Amino acid sequence: MGRKKILEMRDLSVSFRTSQGSVEAIRGVNLDLYKGETLAIVGESGSGKSVTVKTIMGILANNQKLNSGVIDYKYEQNGQMTSIDLLKISKKEMRRKFNGKRIAMVFQDPMTSLNPTMTIGDQIMEGMFIHYKTPKNEARQKALSLLELVGINNGEERLGQYPHQLSGGMRQRIVIAIALACDPEILICDEPTTALDVTIQAKILELIKAIQEKTGIAVIYITHDLGVVAKVADYVNVMYAGRIIERGTVDDIFYDPKHPYTWGLLSAMPDVNTKSDKLYAIPGNPPNLAHHKQGDPFYVRNEYALNIDKRIDPPVFQVSDTHYVASWLMHNNAPKIEMPPELQERLERMKLEASQYD
Numbered sequence: 001m002g003r004k005k006i007l008e009m010r011d012l013s014v015s016f017r018t019s020q021g022s023v024e025a026i027r028g029v030n031l032d033l034y035k036g037e038t039l040a041i042v043g044e045s046g047s048g049k050s051v052t053v054k055t056i057m058g059i060l061a062n063n064q065k066l067n068s069g070v071i072d073y074k075y076e077q078n079g080q081m082t083s084i085d086l087l088k089i090s091k092k093e094m095r096r097k098f099n100g101k102r103i104a105m106v107f108q109d110p111m112t113s114l115n116p117t118m119t120i121g122d123q124i125m126e127g128m129f130i131h132y133k134t135p136k137n138e139a140r141q142k143a144l145s146l147l148e149l150v151g152i153n154n155g156e157e158r159l160g161q162y163p164h165q166l167s168g169g170m171r172q173r174i175v176i177a178i179a180l181a182c183d184p185e186i187l188i189c190d191e192p193t194t195a196l197d198v199t200i201q202a203k204i205l206e207l208i209k210a211i212q213e214k215t216g217i218a219v220i221y222i223t224h225d226l227g228v229v230a231k232v233a234d235y236v237n238v239m240y241a242g243r244i245i246e247r248g249t250v251d252d253i254f255y256d257p258k259h260p261y262t263w264g265l266l267s268a269m270p271d272v273n274t275k276s277d278k279l280y281a282i283p284g285n286p287p288n289l290a291h292h293k294q295g296d297p298f299y300v301r302n303e304y305a306l307n308i309d310k311r312i313d314p315p316v317f318q319v320s321d322t323h324y325v326a327s328w329l330m331h332n333n334a335p336k337i338e339m340p341p342e343l344q345e346r347l348e349r350m351k352l353e354a355s356q357y358d
């Protein structure tokens with residue numbers, strides 16, 4: 001059976017009106033999401049990951065302006081495949097038909113997404129009542145099986161408890177159970193493990209993977225941590241200053257990265273052989289997009305930058321069927337540049353370690 005595309009984003013451009021002028025936060029982003037697969041969006045803080053996924057969910061800030069784009073969501077209704085541009089529907093329609101029902105989101109901090117005054121049970125069942133008018137008994141049974149799915153014991157007792165009675169890791173499991181309550185087809189996870197300690201983080205990642213295997217849900221995972229990406233993703237989109245600057249399969253990105261920014265992110269990734277004081281950091285800071293005028297915004301931080309980068313933002317070059325890179329270094333006339341030897345060694349080592357697990 002072939003892959004089934006369920007979400008296609010094309011040329012999404014979003015800006016924000018601010019006192020400093022217009023911030024071009026998202027600049028021509030394309031994304032493709034397939035049933036049962038995990039797409040990761042990775043990049044430093046401020047690169048545009050959250051705005052991209054919030055736009056899919058129809059969560060828009062008051063000063064946000066949509067400059068262009070299509071977000072085509074393909075779904076089944078009454079036994080027939082249909083599709084809709086999520087950017088063309090009203091907030092009301094989005095809430096009634098899609099948000100929380102077919103497309104659900106798990107945020108970074110469980111405390112901000114949970115209601116402290118409502119029991120866990122009422123919060124898990126709320127969406128079922130609103131979207132499907134599920135009878136109370138049935139909703140309760142489903143809430144219990146969702147608790148089991150997310151690895152929480154003593155379901156009966158937990159349903160009557162309040163968020164403050166649970167640990168951070170447990171709360172994030174509850175948030176995932178709430179997100180899954182209406183059997184969504186797409187689960188968007190925005191750094192869902194950042195607020196948790198490392199062992200709990202690993203457990204939540206495993207949990208999301210196990211749920212995906214069971215339910216066939218498609219996942220968009222946003223993170224600044226390539227270590228997380230390696231664990232969860234099938235496809236990776238590397239984002240910088242509101243653009244996808246490299247995308248490919250997880251192997252393309254980890255074993256054959258082409259963009260110097262991706263090299264920087266990979267070099268900055270902690271691994272067992274790297275002492276934290278030796279960790280590489282990409283020089284400089286992400287650009288202020290209110291001041292960006294022309295050229296590649298990565299120019300000033302890029303030790304491999306070419307003169308043309310100063311003037312013209314690079315187009316996207318195709319490396320293979322799955323691998324695309326927005327960098328002038330991929331142009332036929334560009335000087336041939338290899339990734340730093342330390343990174344090359346590190347990737348070789350990772351490859352070897354990964355093959356031992358196969």
Ligand SMILES: Nc1ncnc2c1ncn2[C@@H]1O[C@H](COP(=O)(O)OP(=O)(O)OP(=O)(O)O)[C@@H](O)[C@H]1O
Binds near residue numbers: 023025043046050289
């Ligand atoms: N309401 C807003 N008004 C002005 N600028 C905004 C607003 N929301 C986001 N931005 C800007 O848009 C850009 C992208 O922000 P976004 O939150 O998507 O980044 P991110 O990659 O998700 O970062 P993080 O990892 O910190 O969440 C940033 O420059 C941010 O300052």
